[in-house]
Amino acid sequence: MNMDKERVANANAIRFRRHLDPEKKGEAERVMNSEAVRNSKLIDPVLRPSERETDDAAMLNCRSTQGTVRKCEENALEMQRRTEITELLIHERPTLQGRPTLYSDIFKSTAKRYDRRVTRRPFCLLFMTKKIELLKLSISMLLCFRKKRIHHRIDSLQ
Numbered sequence: 001m002n003m004d005k006e007r008v009a010n011a012n013a014i015r016f017r018r019h020l021d022p023e024k025k026g027e028a029e030r031v032m033n034s035e036a037v038r039n040s041k042l043i044d045p046v047l048r049p050s051e052r053e054t055d056d057a058a059m060l061n062c063r064s065t066q067g068t069v070r071k072c073e074e075n076a077l078e079m080q081r082r083t084e085i086t087e088l089l090i091h092e093r094p095t096l097q098g099r100p101t102l103y104s105d106i107f108k109s110t111a112k113r114y115d116r117r118v119t120r121r122p123f124c125l126l127f128m129t130k131k132i133e134l135l136k137l138s139i140s141m142l143l144c145f146r147k148k149r150i151h152h153r154i155d156s157l158q
Helices: 002-020 022-042 049-092 103-113 122-147
Strands: none
Touching: 103 122
């Protein structure tokens, strides 16, 4: 009898919410359906007194499991909302014009974020360091080639 009252109260609350906010109509119906399914599982047929004692323990386990399932469903809905929001933020972000991000800047931020003693992939830090050294070397070589002028040009024709 108590379960019927709870089911009616839940259905009335959902109808009231649906009446207030038409956008949540689908969500309210989904909650109502899941509530109806949960409540139908909680209602047991008439049992003998000896069976009731064993089923009371099963009911407690069932309710705790349903609470866990309900929390998982709520977490999944919350994560779905968060991903939708982040997708919107990523797609609506204006394109920034200015200096492009350099590899050395990426390495510096990575090195500052992670302590070298507890990093998950130490070879990654070593690879980035080697790549930065090679980039510096190539830049300095190009600079030297631009500065150097050939005074004694050797032609193959001479």
